[in-house]
Amino acid sequence: MPRMLDVSDDVRAEIGDEEADRLLAGESAPGSYDCTSCRTPGDCEQERTSTVLFIGDETAVLAFAHAGCLPSQVVKVTEEQLQGAVRSISADQARSDAAAAAPQKASPEQAVLGVTSGLILIAGELHPALVVEPTAPIARPGTAGAGDDFLPLLIEQGFMPVTELVTAPAVLHGWSVLLAMGQLHAVLQPGAAGGRPVAWWQAHQPLQVTEGWRTAANKHQQVLMFAAPVGSIGRQPREDLLRDALDKAAANGQLVAAALPLAGT
Secondary structure, three states: OOOOEEOOHHHHHHHOHHHHHHHHOOOOOOOEEEOOOOOOEEEOOOOOEEEEEEEOOOOEEEEEEEOOOOOOEEEEOOHHHHHHHHHHHHHHHHHHHHHHHOHHHOOOOOOOEEEEEEEEEEOOEEEEEEEEEEOOOOOOOOOOOOOOOHHHHHHHHOOEEOOOOOOOOOEOOOOEEEEEOOEEEEEEEOOHHHOOOEEEEEEEEEEEOOHHHHHHHHHHOEEEEEEOOOOOOOOOOOHHHHHHHHHHHHHOOOOEEEEEEEEEO
């Protein structure tokens, strides 16, 4: 079966025609992968997949992403960021190999936070928003129960339950959204004992956001963050569907939110 792989002209120019052709022929591309953007599994034999080349000062790493998450492109990063990405990709591959070799012994996958950006219309005005949904139930630290404490933990941090999206949520001071060079890098929370902020969520690699999203973020100087338990929102391909999913989660009492000041540009 032909691989549904996209290799952009920029990526081809960096890796050369021979390697690009080997990728497109399926000789050097993995069948399955963890998306470098949303960190969920993908399969380049079943769905459109982008090749993303990360270039550091001395190293280059080729990664793969759902075409709906990122276009095929070359991304320049610092060598430190790239080495961190290499460690993460290697760990992902090791977990995948172990699960394939002994699936009956594979432990339950640790929950990761899926983050979707979109523009949300509230009271006649568009607001930049991040929607956070974990891939599995979040247990309270130090407990071994099977419950999901994701929303209670956020409420304890100052996020407020939302039953309908009619007004923008209140600002949660001490938290912020880090946007640098037009890309989303992290959601920051207050450090311990009033120390410098630390990453509550950090992108594996900076995430692309639309020009409209950046414009709205710069206008409001804040980003609305919505959070819901696993299975409440799902991956929505359009902003209208994302809004419908948010409205449903709110009506079901499965949504919390806060406005987070914007850090960066």
